[in-house]
Amino acid sequence: MDETVAEFFKRTILKIPMTEMMTILKAWDFLSEKQLQNVNFQQRKESLVQDLVLLCEKKRASVHDAALLDIVYTQFHRHRKVWDVFQMSKGPGEDIDLFDMEQFKSSFKKILQRALKNVMVSFRDAEENAVWIRIAWGTQYRKPNQYKPVYVVYYSQTPYAFTSSCPLRSNIPLLGQALTVASNHHKIVKMDLRSRYLDSLKAIVFKQYNQTFETYNSTTPLQEKSLELDIHMDSRIIHENRIEKERVQRVTQETFGDYSQPRLEFAQYKLETKFKSDFNGDILAERKEPLRCLIKFSSPHLLEALKSLAPAGIADAPLSPLLTCIPNKGMNYFKIKDK
Amino acid sequence: MSVLRPLDKQPGLNTATILLVGTEDALLQQLADAMLKEDCASELKIHLARSLPLPSDVNRPRIDLIMFVVNLHSKYSLQNVEESLRHVDATFFLGKVGFLAMGAGQESHCSIHRNTVTKLANTYRSPVFFCDLEESQVTRFFRGQAPAHTTDANRTRLSPWPVPDTCPPGP
Numbered sequence: 001m002d003e004t005v006a007e008f009f010k011r012t013i014l015k016i017p018m019t020e021m022m023t024i025l026k027a028w029d030f031l032s033e034k035q036l037q038n039v040n041f042q043q044r045k046e047s048l049v050q051d052l053v054l055l056c057e058k059k060r061a062s063v064h065d066a067a068l069l070d071i072v073y074t075q076f077h078r079h080r081k082v083w084d085v086f087q088m089s090k091g092p093g094e095d096i097d098l099f100d101m102e103q104f105k106s107s108f109k110k111i112l113q114r115a116l117k118n119v120m121v122s123f124r125d126a127e128e129n130a131v132w133i134r135i136a137w138g139t140q141y142r143k144p145n146q147y148k149p150v151y152v153v154y155y156s157q158t159p160y161a162f163t164s165s166c167p168l169r170s171n172i173p174l175l176g177q178a179l180t181v182a183s184n185h186h187k188i189v190k191m192d193l194r195s196r197y198l199d200s201l202k203a204i205v206f207k208q209y210n211q212t213f214e215t216y217n218s219t220t221p222l223q224e225k226s227l228e229l230d231i232h233m234d235s236r237i238i239h240e241n242r243i244e245k246e247r248v249q250r251v252t253q254e255t256f257g258d259y260s261q262p263r264l265e266f267a268q269y270k271l272e273t274k275f276k277s278d279f280n281g282d283i284l285a286e287r288k289e290p291l292r293c294l295i296k297f298s299s300p301h302l303l304e305a306l307k308s309l310a311p312a313g314i315a316d317a318p319l320s321p322l323l324t325c326i327p328n329k330g331m332n333y334f335k336i337k338d339k
Numbered sequence: 340m341s342v343l344r345p346l347d348k349q350p351g352l353n354t355a356t357i358l359l360v361g362t363e364d365a366l367l368q369q370l371a372d373a374m375l376k377e378d379c380a381s382e383l384k385i386h387l388a389r390s391l392p393l394p395s396d397v398n399r400p401r402i403d404l405i406m407f408v409v410n411l412h413s414k415y416s417l418q419n420v421e422e423s424l425r426h427v428d429a430t431f432f433l434g435k436v437g438f439l440a441m442g443a444g445q446e447s448h449c450s451i452h453r454n455t456v457t458k459l460a461n462t463y464r465s466p467v468f469f470c471d472l473e474e475s476q477v478t479r480f481f482r483g484q485a486p487a488h489t490t491d492a493n494r495t496r497l498s499p500w501p502v503p504d505t506c507p508p509g510p
Contacts, residue, residue, distance in 0.1 A: 234371075236382075236383060236384050236385060237368070237371045237372075237375070237386075237387060238384065238385070238386045239364075239387050239388075240358075240386050240387060240389075240394065240397070240399075241387075241390070241393075241394070243394065244389060245364065311364075312363060312364070312365060313362035313363040313364050313365075313366075313416075314362070314363065314413055314415060315415065
């Protein structure tokens with residue numbers, strides 16, 4: 001085995017935590033059950049990695065097999081990447097063709113390879129008609145860099161693709177073009193939506209959150225909620241603003257729904273508006289140019305935090321539509337200009 | 340506009356009613372729970388309100404003490420207290436009002452300066468207490484085993500902060 005390939009194997013296997021080693025290797029499906037049984041998984045990680053690399057060498061594993069292992073690792077650790085969302089559209093009057101996965105894959109690969117001499121593309125099919133694509137970029141004179149790949153997750157029955165952030169920004173238009181042409185679309189647009197949580201991005205874009213029509217006994221959770229309030233209340237504690245509290249709960253429920261929100265880490269608002277002031281003759285208000293200002297909300301779980309603002313008494317209900325429109329509009333990057 | 344007056348009702352027999360006013364319901368609930376766990380000479384009733392004026396259609400006992408709770412991390416809570424103060428009759432401030440300022444322990448989160456609350460309290464001739472709610476740890480000893488520490492979320496402890504420059508209550 002080539003030295004660089006062996007090194008690539010070693011580094012990829014080293015990334016995998018010991019607790020997940022068996023699961024990921026099984027999912028990779030390159031080494032057979034028998035071969036895995038013969039390996040001692042109780043030894044120290046460095047020696048285990050050496051044994052596994054030797055096994056791969058014996059089985060004549062190629063750089064493509066290593067790339068597949070990398071995809072499996074990333075699928076298990078998808079939150080380590082930050083994902084952007086792209087939306088494609090067909091031209092007016094174009095027919096909806098039947099999607100052929102193999103044709104898509106070969107077309108995608110060809111487009112990239114024609115444009116860039118040294119590029120390595122790997123595919124792995126996933127559930128829900130999705131395909132995970134791994135692209136390692138090279139240059140005219142250099143072999144592909146396996147340690148800075150870009151991942152694309154394309155849901156073939158939808159016009160959406162999710163990409164991990166690309167360190168080489170100049171390749172993004174090419175990537176977009178390859179996706180568009182290979183999937184028989186006309187145009188591709190980057191959405192103002194970004195997060196580490198791929199599944200949450202999916203939920204937002206495919207509108208899979210807050211499906212209140214799913215349960216036919218939806219009245220039971222509501223009953224439980226009002227009981228909760230009564231149990232906690234000591235009879236010596238009287239809530240004066242019960243009506244207001246109920247109004248806030250109702251408004252919050254109407255805005256956010258009953259179920260858990262998709263997970264985002266931040267919302268960013270870029271303001272380019274003129275400064276508005278109550279005082280006459282305020283220097284800032286006289287400026288003709290817009291005032292540039294960036295506001296960023298960060299949280300481990302932004303939408304749940306926003307949902308709990310009004311019930312916690314930190315903000316008025318209803319919240320500003322700029323905050324509540326995030327999942328509906330599928331955006332967490334906003335540019336606000338004067339009308 | 341309904342205004343709270345201290346002596347417009349008859350006092351209840353052996354009862355004391357405290358009104359806590361503050362925007363953060365969870366905070367008020369914790370405070371109320373902690374207060375009720377303490378021994379009290381009379382029967383204690385605690386009313387929690389987000390803001391004043393109180394709903395007028397309710398039959399409530401005479402209020403003996405009002406504590407305005409300000410969260411130093413939230414300008415919104417101070418604004419709410421300032422607006423609520425307008426609905427309290429002046430005679431209430433003769434020793435029946437106090438201010439609680441919470442969150443001074445986390446300086447980096449404070450958006451209201453301590454002096455702001457102190458000045459407000461001085462204006463209304465009422466005392467101010469700076470405090471934080473802590474969860475107390477309950478140590479349980481099992482026979483023959485090492486003690487296990489558990490956090491009893493229901494037990495809260497008020498840890499007072501040194502109170503700067505409060506004027507004595509009363510005229």
